[in-house]
Amino acid sequence: MLNHTPRFLQNLIFLLIIWGTLQSCSEEQKPKRSVCIWKTSFDFNREDDTLFSQLGIEHVYLRFFDVDWNPYLKEALPQANPQ
Numbered sequence: 001m002l003n004h005t006p007r008f009l010q011n012l013i014f015l016l017i018i019w020g021t022l023q024s025c026s027e028e029q030k031p032k033r034s035v036c037i038w039k040t041s042f043d044f045n046r047e048d049d050t051l052f053s054q055l056g057i058e059h060v061y062l063r064f065f066d067v068d069w070n071p072y073l074k075e076a077l078p079q080a081n082p083q
Contacts (some may be wrong), residue, residue, distance in 0.1 A: 034059035 033056050042062055052060070066079040 032058045034061060036061040036063070038063050 035057050037060060067076045068079050070077045
């Protein structure tokens with residue numbers, strides 16, 4: 001029985017890899033539509049909501065300000081005032 005242990009473990013690992021590969025391929029995921037708005041101010045209104053709904057946009061990434069490293073304070077600080 002001792003001679004079969006390495007072979008058994010090899011087969012078990014092989015089967016687990018095959019099983020994991022097949023499981024990861026079972027669900028088809030649809031991409032989520034997103035948009036990035038590169039402004040420091042953004043007024044979201046009904047027209048924007050209607051347009052985003054028509055285009056199927058699920059995520060909005062909004063840039064408020066740039067961040068830069070301050071070597072004197074040794075921390076990241078905003079480079080503009082958000083409006």
